[in-house]
Amino acid sequence: MQLVQQRKIVIKYYLLFIGTVFLDQISKLIIVKYYPNLLVINQGTAFGFNLGIFFIPLYLLCIFLIYLMFKKHVFELSLILGAALSNFIDRLIRGGVVDFIQIKYWPSFNLADIFIVCALFLIIYKEYSKE
Helix, strand or coil, X not given: CHHHHHHHHHHHHXXXXXHHHHHHHHHHHHHHHHCHHHCEEECCCHHHCCCHHHHHHHHHHHHHHHHHHCCCCHHHHHHHHXXXXXXXXXXXXXXXEEECEEECCXXXXXXXXXXXXXXXXXXXXXXXXXX
């Protein structure tokens, strides 16, 4: 019985991961097709920052942190990894990430960025609300 329960949990987070990729990619396809004037191709990292050579150590640090938090924050990590995969798909297909949400005085972003930021806020909230 325990194995069935574990499989249900794994499936739930796998579906969240796939759903995150799906929602982000669908939103980008809609923007590319119907609203190309909102489209920005971001070839930098998060929010358009270009970290140059520091990009690789940043990714390695993220992978290490994901490893440390895996058991405690599976929901949040499913969102983060789904969003990261979706942005990686953009880089492979379009040579950069499709950003389309634009707010005055802030770099453009997309749904994947929203998923990542929300997941990070949830992790911080959970960690500090325990004290």
